[in-house]
Amino acid sequence: MKMNKKLLLLTSIVILFPILWGVTIWSQLPNQIPIHFNLVGQANNFQSKPLAVFGLPLFLLLVHLFVIFVTARDPKNRTMNEKMVKVIYWLTPIVSLSVSYLIYSKALGSTTNPSIFVSTLLGLIFVMMGNYMPKLKVNHTIGIRLPWTLNSEENWYKTHRLAGKLWVIGGLILLLEAGLQFAAPYVMGIVILAIVLIPILYSYQLSQKNR
Numbered sequence: 392m393k394m395n396k397k398l399l400l401l402t403s404i405v406i407l408f409p410i411l412w413g414v415t416i417w418s419q420l421p422n423q424i425p426i427h428f429n430l431v432g433q434a435n436n437f438q439s440k441p442l443a444v445f446g447l448p449l450f451l452l453l454v455h456l457f458v459i460f461v462t463a464r465d466p467k468n469r470t471m472n473e474k475m476v477k478v479i480y481w482l483t484p485i486v487s488l489s490v491s492y493l494i495y496s497k498a499l500g501s502t503t504n505p506s507i508f509v510s511t512l513l514g515l516i517f518v519m520m521g522n523y524m525p526k527l528k529v530n531h532t533i534g535i536r537l538p539w540t541l542n543s544e545e546n547w548y549k550t551h552r553l554a555g556k557l558w559v560i561g562g563l564i565l566l567l568e569a570g571l572q573f574a575a576p577y578v579m580g581i582v583i584l585a586i587v588l589i590p591i592l593y594s595y596q597l598s599q600k601n602r
Contacts, residue, residue, distance in 0.1 A: 394463040398480050405484035406452045409491030413444030424498045428505040443494060448487055455483040465532045475523045506576050507569050514565030521558030524551045535590050539598035546597050554590040561586045
């Protein structure tokens with residue numbers, strides 16, 4: 392995957408935009424800002440205003456740069472699907488804007504349920520990623536990177552084809568749950584376990600059959 396410097400610059404600016412946002416509403420923000428919430432949506436972890444406004448976007452920027460650089464250095468990613476490349480570039484900026492919106496809105500007294508917000512965000516990400524998973528070719532940085540998938544193109548393809556379907560279904564379930572507001576944290580946990588563990592077990596089973 393050839394590094395797109397212009398896109399990298401644009402996405403990095405978007406990641407840091409919450410800093411400008413936070414400075415703009417600085418006087419309205421409390422000195423201690425909630426950054427983590429329990430299952431019922433109550434804040435259970437707080438950070439100082441400077442750390443929340445400046446620290447989180449800067450941390451996400453470092454994560455973004457690391458992911459892009461590592462992905463670009465993998466020679467197996469040279470033929471990566473162009474749409475998947477854009478997803479990789481834009482995933483962290485979307486997370487940065489979404490998480491910052493949640494933190495700032497809760498700090499300013501919003502009654503938004505964080506669990507519902509996170510379910511919606513994860514649901515959209517899972518649907519988006521699931522659509523492109525079957526198009527991923529064998530590589531060492533993105534996808535379900537197991538000894539069995541990396542050693543067999545057939546195993547990789549079948550595992551990611553199944554994972555893609557599961558991620559889309561899981562994402563739709565989370566979006567539905569965000570609307571119904573039935574038991575978001577528990578549904579979210581079950582969905583995440585399912586879309587992670589089922590492909591791993593399926594991949595292992597395929598490897599045993601091939602032996």
